[in-house]
Amino acid sequence: xxxxxxxxxxxxxxxxxxxxxxxxxxxxxxxxxxxxxxxxxxxxxxxxxxxxxxxxxxxxxxxxxxxxxxxxxxxxxxxxxxxxxxxxxxxxxxxxxxxxxxxxxxxxxxxxxxxxxxxxxxxxxxxxxxxxxxxxxxxxxxxxxxxxxxxxxxxxxxxxxxxxxxxxxxxxxxxxxxxxxxxxxxxxxxxxxxxxxxxxxxxxxxxxxxxxxxxxxxxxxxxxxxxxxxxxxxxxxxxxxxxxxxxxxxxxxxxxxxxxxxxxxxxxxxx
Numbered sequence: 001x002x003x004x005x006x007x008x009x010x011x012x013x014x015x016x017x018x019x020x021x022x023x024x025x026x027x028x029x030x031x032x033x034x035x036x037x038x039x040x041x042x043x044x045x046x047x048x049x050x051x052x053x054x055x056x057x058x059x060x061x062x063x064x065x066x067x068x069x070x071x072x073x074x075x076x077x078x079x080x081x082x083x084x085x086x087x088x089x090x091x092x093x094x095x096x097x098x099x100x101x102x103x104x105x106x107x108x109x110x111x112x113x114x115x116x117x118x119x120x121x122x123x124x125x126x127x128x129x130x131x132x133x134x135x136x137x138x139x140x141x142x143x144x145x146x147x148x149x150x151x152x153x154x155x156x157x158x159x160x161x162x163x164x165x166x167x168x169x170x171x172x173x174x175x176x177x178x179x180x181x182x183x184x185x186x187x188x189x190x191x192x193x194x195x196x197x198x199x200x201x202x203x204x205x206x207x208x209x210x211x212x213x214x215x216x217x218x219x220x221x222x223x224x225x226x227x228x229x230x231x232x233x234x235x236x237x238x239x240x241x242x243x244x245x246x247x248x249x250x251x252x253x254x255x256x257x258x259x260x261x262x263x264x265x266x267x268x269x270x271x
Contacts, residue, residue, distance in 0.1 A: 019059075026055050057116075060109065064116045074118035078132040081110025085139025089146030097227055101202035104143060108195040111136070133175070136191065140167055143198070147235065156232050159239050166242025167194055173249040182256035187245030194238050201234035 067077065084107025091100035114132055118124045144164035151157045166189070174185050189197075209226045213219050218226045 022059055023055065026058055030054070030058075056112070060112055064113055064120070067113060067117050068121055072117065074114040074121075074123055074128050075131055077110050077114040077117060078128075078135050081107045081114070082135040082139045083107070084110070085135075086142045089139070089142035089144075092143060092146035093149040095150050095228065097202050097231055098206060100146070101199045104195065105199040105203070107139070108192075108199065111191075133171075137168065137171060140164075140191070140194070147198075156235065159232065159235055163194075163235060163239035163242055166239060166246055167191070169246040170242055170249065173246055173253060177249070177253035177256070180253075180257060181260060182253055184249060184252045184256060186252065187248050189238060189241035189245045194242070197234040197238050201237075202231060205231060205234070 084103055088100050088104040088107060091103055094100075111132075114128075118128055141164065144160055144167070148157050148160040148164070151160055170187060170189065171191070177184055206223065206227055209218065209223060209230055213223065213226065218230070221229065
């Protein structure tokens with residue numbers, strides 16, 4: 001078996017077995033169960049709907065409770081996730097897609113833990129939220145930089161840079177809107193969705209590529225070469241939808257700002 005495929009199949013089989021077992025458990029126990037308040041407060045998307053978010057929160061709750069018992073600070077959790085993101089960027093630069101994707105996914109789970117630990121231990125703070133947000137932007141930029149470096153001699157480089165610009169502007173438009181007093185966080189490509197496409201999409205890509213080659217497609221490339229070239233698909237989805245999300249957020253924030261301004265009392269000059 002091709003070594004690239006083997007490196008994907010072994011962890012994928014173990015992880016899928018784990019998640020599918022607990023997914024069946026959750027489906028059984030979630031009937032009539034009220035949805036988590038945290039899920040209701042967050043916006044959802046086609047990829048990450050509220051049901052899946054509720055399942056993920058339930059699944060990861062034992063880890064959160066362990067972190068609380070160990071008195072691990074939310075900032076420490078954020079920093080550990082940041083380190084995995086930086087490591088993923090370096091691994092992407094080397095062209096080891098499967099390893100980089102697993103590293104990215106594992107690091108992204110810490111984004112779930114830090115906020116929940118902060119809320120459940122009454123350690124929510126503006127400085128912590130700021131620290132987490134800054135680390136997220138840096139690690140995500142490093143990930144895109146690593147991917148861009150790997151494709152530096154290909155036209156895909158510019159697609160990666162478009163995705164990087166779109167992802168940064170998606171976050172900026174939300175944060176800038178918040179700073180001006182409006183709150184709109186909708187869109188098809190938020191940070192969790194970017195992780196899903198770049199990470200999960202890359203994890204399954206070797207299997208999809210192997211299947212396509214079995215059908216006689218892309219057989220003129222080795223499996224590793226085909227994976228390298230077909231990774232353009234998740235990159236392209238992230239790039240296009242990130243730019244689209246940025247445009248949507250600009251439009252919606254401007255509408256909200258105009259409505260807020262229209263409601264403000266006008267200063268009347270003295271007669």
